[in-house]
Amino acid sequence: MIKKAYTILAPEGMHARPATAMVKLARQFKAVMFLKNGEKTSRLNSLIGILSMGIKGGETIELEIEGVDEGDAVAAFDVFFANHLKDW
Numbered sequence: 126m127i128k129k130a131y132t133i134l135a136p137e138g139m140h141a142r143p144a145t146a147m148v149k150l151a152r153q154f155k156a157v158m159f160l161k162n163g164e165k166t167s168r169l170n171s172l173i174g175i176l177s178m179g180i181k182g183g184e185t186i187e188l189e190i191e192g193v194d195e196g197d198a199v200a201a202f203d204v205f206f207a208n209h210l211k212d213w
Contacts, residue, residue: 126189126190126191127189127190127191127195127196127199128187128189128190129187129188129190129199129202129203130185130186130187130188131186131187131188131206132185132186133180133181133182133183133184133186135182136182136183138179138182138184139175139180139181139186140176141172143209144176145172146205147160147169147175147205148169148170148172148175150201150202150205151169151170151198152170153201154190154192154194154195154197154198155192155194156191156192157190157191158170158188158189158190159188159189160174160188161186162178162180162184165177
């Protein structure tokens with residue numbers, strides 16, 4: 126299992142467009158993935174689950190990824206958060 130923390134840089138937080146992109150990215154891998162924000166947890170392949178977490182700009186979230194392709198999944202999310210999420 127790999128755990129990785131990311132800070133949401135977009136001032137408007139996690140809304141539908143980046144959440145949809147995260148779900149699409151997560152579905153490309155076989156690994157089981159969870160998103161944590163404080164006490165709230167959601168599977169990373171659940172758009173409704175992610176949106177219901179109410180993630181705000183500046184908050185730090187944690188991804189937990191476990192499975193045969195967890196390393197590739199973490200690398201893909203590193204690129205996603207570094208290059209794409211800040212633009213939404």
